[in-house]
Amino acid sequence: MKSYQIIFKQNLPISLSDAWDFFSSPANLAKITPDDMEFIVTSTGSEGKMYAGMIITYKVSPLFGVNLNWMTEITQVQPEEYFIDEQRFGPFKFWHHQHHFKTIEGGVEMTDILTYGLPFGFLGEIAHNVMVKNKIKEIFTFREKKVNELFGVYKG
Numbered sequence: 001m002k003s004y005q006i007i008f009k010q011n012l013p014i015s016l017s018d019a020w021d022f023f024s025s026p027a028n029l030a031k032i033t034p035d036d037m038e039f040i041v042t043s044t045g046s047e048g049k050m051y052a053g054m055i056i057t058y059k060v061s062p063l064f065g066v067n068l069n070w071m072t073e074i075t076q077v078q079p080e081e082y083f084i085d086e087q088r089f090g091p092f093k094f095w096h097h098q099h100h101f102k103t104i105e106g107g108v109e110m111t112d113i114l115t116y117g118l119p120f121g122f123l124g125e126i127a128h129n130v131m132v133k134n135k136i137k138e139i140f141t142f143r144e145k146k147v148n149e150l151f152g153v154y155k156g
Contacts, residue, residue, distance in 0.1 A: 011154035
């Protein structure tokens with residue numbers, strides 16, 4: 001299986017505790033996901049803070065309006081530092097998403113390290129090059145804009 005890694009960074013003009021409070025709450029995921037993905041958290045108990053071992057289920061339509069079930073597990077949490085989610089079932093063959101937070105002058109630096117693989121061998125590689133890579137970038141570009149709307153633009 002071929003794997004891919006994408007790293008996204010964004011600086012926010014908020015405190016580390018405010019960033020952690022927002023991003024570590026599964027209930028806020030839909031707020032920063034494009035509307036056309038029809039992202040809905042379906043698991044109960046997702047209103048609270050995440051913890052290692054937490055299972056989160058979703059319905060999502062990432063491509064062509066096809067509705068999919070997705071389940072991730074929060075495998076590691078270090079409060080106000082990082083958390084990691086891994087897919088247990090869903091559209092990817094492999095999904096490992098690290099979310100890191102670090103205080104910087106005037107705010108917080110948020111870094112996502114996403115490592116993933118697709119099913120279907122060489123067909124998955126073609127799908128990645130034709131649409132999946134661009135869709136993931138589109139999702140993170142949307143998130144960047146939405147987070148700037150919610151918290152303001154970091155001025156450095």
